[in-house]
Amino acid sequence: MIExxxxxxxxLLVIASLIPLHNKIKLPLAGVSWLFFSIHWMFQWQHYYELEDYVNLFLTIFAAVFSIFIGYILIKKDRRLFGKINGIDTLTSISMMTTAVAxxxxxxFLFSEIPSMNSWIISTVTDQTVWTGSILGITITRLDWNLIAVNGYKVEIILACTAIESIALFIGIIASVNAPIKRLAxxxxxxxxxxxxLNLIRNVFVxxxxxxxxxxxxxxxxxxxxTVIAKIGSLIALFLVAYAVLKILPEIIDMIDGILNLVGGIFKNDG
Structure with missing residues (x-):
């Protein structure tokens, strides 16, 4: 059931994203969608705790709390919060974020939850890691569909080694922006x-x-x-990529500003 x-x-997030912006059922449906989304994240923390992956542990807890918060805002449907605040349309911003998350x-989750897709992407990255190694003059032996080795030391390629998390994030954010196709491309x-x-190079390096x-x-x-060099390098690379994307699509900054203005408006009204 939880799965x-x-x-x-x-x-529900997809349906809510497709509903016209000012349709009266859009906000409550999106709110319910976010609440269901939070339930998923509530059950993820233990997995990362057992792995002692405290970064992802924090992120899953944050995702659960944030999803509940957004769901509450949308279900509450306080129209005073949805309009132009500091020149940014908060309704458009939260609609964009809902589409991006969907x-x-x-x-x-197509790759994390469907076994055939999971096996395909891991096998593909495993194969291309070996190929990238050969291009760089490094001999990597492929032992199995998800297992490679250098000098007899084996490394298993798992979903986290495919960079699908970061790729999915950027696909969602870019697709949520209403901009000319040239800039989106x-x-x-x-x-x-x-x-x-860069992820293939990271795998070869490790x-x-x-x-x-x-x-x-x-x-x-x-x-x-x-854990040290590759993780730091990945963070720097993602920061630079994000900066480049924001330069091309400044609408994303407007979306972020809109969400921050929305949150600020809630605390102002509550105060």
Whole structure:
């Protein structure tokens, strides 16, 4: 039952996104969608706690709380909050965010929840990691559909190694923007293919550093390469990609401003 909550939430988010902006059922339906979305995230924290992945643990808790908050705002349907605040239309902003979450969610959960899609993307990234290694002069042996090795040291490619989370996020945000197709295409090209390519290089770096013991023993080499260097590098790369996308699509900044103005308006009214 819990596994199906995410599909119910995404389905409702898609429907809410398709409803015209000023239709009276749009806001409450979107609110219910966000509440169902929050239920999914409420059940994810334990997984990351067991993995001792405290960054994603925090993000899942934040996602659950934020989704409840947005759901409450939309169901409350206080029309004083939905209009132009500081020149930004908050109704348009929250509609864009709902669309972005719907598209991002579908783009990600298709691969995380459907076994055949999950196997396909992992196998594809595994194959292309080996190919990228050969281009860079690094011999990577493919042992199985999701298993590679350097110098006999094996690394399993999992969904997190495909960069699908970041790719899905940018696809959703870009698709939610009402802008000329040329700018949308430019934003897509500067983000999705770049993230995918950099992720392949990241995979090659991690497996080679691990197998060739760049930083001491294998375990320490894997930790430094994967958890320290690759993670910092990924954050820097995502920041630069996000900056480039925002330059191309400043409408995204308006959306963010609109959400912040909406939240600020709530606390102002409550005060």
């Amino acid at each position: 199906n909550i995410i599909w119910l939430a995404l389905g 598209i991002s969610g579908i783009s990600y 430019s934003a897509f090209i500067i983000s999705v293919p770049v993230i995918y390519g 497996v080679d550093a691990y197998g060739m013991m760049w930083f001491g023993d294998p375990d320490m080499s894997f930790y430094i390469a994967h």
